[in-house]
Amino acid sequence: MSTIATSKAPDVSSRPTSRRISWGRIGAYALLLVFAVIYIGPLLMLVITSFKTLPEFMKSATALPTTINVRNFVEAWNKANFLRYMTNTLIYTVSATAIYVVTAVLVAFPISRGYVKGAGILLTLYVIALFLPVALIPQFQLMLSLGLYNNPIGYIMLFLVNPIGVVILVNYIKTLPLELDEAAAMDGCGYFRFVISIIFPLISPAIATIAVLHAIGIWNELILPTIYLTSKDYYPITRGMIVFQGVYGSNWPTLAAAVLIMTLPMLVLFLVLQRYIVSGLTSGAVKG
């Protein structure tokens, strides 16, 4: 900024052209702040409520708590059986995502390279998934007849598919040069070993993206556990939370503590994995 020689810099607004107060800038900040309040406000309310006692909340829902009271968290943790539900969710998410990612790469790679007949048609089948009718009913009939109703294995099976991830992978693999395959084959590398030991590491950003995208979906899923899991022992955290709400619906401080317990791991993960989450959720943009 000290020299004029950088005037070719792509961003114009970064160079302070004058020392005058920029009203546009103030307006932008004002608008951003208004939105930030709308986004932070509900979360703030959650945190405040979770530290209050029920009488305090009844007296004034918005007042700050007089003391920092962690009893709600202890109570929520003990009463809600969260450890169990979280373990279940973790098992479902990790196992389904792992299987999904490996199988998805093995589908996407030959489609992207044209190593299987009808690769174009296969890809189309994955692309149209966005428009398909809801599969809930026949899926349910299928699981029922296979005896996989209220069965953790059957529940995991429901999450072995995510068409958009395959499309993302196909597009990403297209950017890898074909010479890679030729050179590896020349050295006597087999197909499976090539995909696992060479392609996998090369496409790890795309893998991280689809894994994160898929895992978030499983973690937050509410409808499928409601349909398929009837034993409390199998409940994931989302279903457990709804049950807890049913019992503690009017006790907002305890409920808020429970919601906060459920939110915190997600927030931490979000901040750590933000890059992949963003690319996962916006990569609908890359579809051809």
Place this chain on the structure above:
Amino acid sequence: MTNYHFGRGRARLAPYLLLLPGFLFYVIIMLGPSVATSVYSFTDASGIKGAAVHWVGLQNYREFLFMGQASLDNYAALVRTLIFCFCVTTIQFTLGLVLALLVNQRLRGVNIFRTIFFMPVILGAVIQGLIWSLFLYPLGGPLASLLGMFGIHSEFLGGQPAEAMAWVIVVQIWANLGTTMMIFIAGLQTIPGELYEVVRIDGANGWQTFKNVTWPLLTSSVNTNLLLNIIGSLQAWQLFLVLLGYRNGTQVLGYLIFAQGFGQTSGSVTSAFRQGYAASASIVLFFLVLIIGLPTQYLLRRREERILG
């Protein structure tokens, strides 16, 4: 077909065999059931194990569309789905664009704002719904107090159906605005900075710059966002479940399918498992998505070709 390098004969089968598990999962779990929905829509399937399934022809559709009060309720749900879709798409699209333009500037702290707006996306319907149920607490909650200062009283989610639905729309947008914004940001970052330099030298003002540079060059993000928002909001209903439950006057098609097919209602209303009927409702929703989605995509594609050549 490109040349295959990894051997001939039996070795040529490797890609097929390794592709099979993933593809079979897709066919068995999603594609097959999805197509089979149309078959089930002609039956009286109940969802009770071992119960006989009969072919009933068009009866489910007749009942869904032309059977007195129940059909009128279905039409109401259909209209509600369209209203929900329209409101969510237009508002989310506009706000997403505005926010993207704001946080794409070189302002101090924009990254924090970006993170804040994107954050609800990962929380999922359960947390999103519960957070807002608390925020909209009618007895002296934050928003109730705020509106109270202006002498406005509202029951929020417990109010009239139209009012309750308006709040679901608010939460739906709050929850998904971040994705729309991020897609716009990705589009904005592909626009070369020199272009802005050029129009600035030509003396274009902010609005002219937006109209002549930003908007046309943002076409593919515009298309992606419109399509994702339209289809997504036509099929969305989870927030209705968490925020309102199955309440008369607020159902949308997606929720109706679920409630008819699985009798799972978190309110007092419980219906039997009528999966054949629910399948026919799924097909109605499918056609709605096609009728709105396909022409939209066609028009957007044509516009893209016209603008970007």
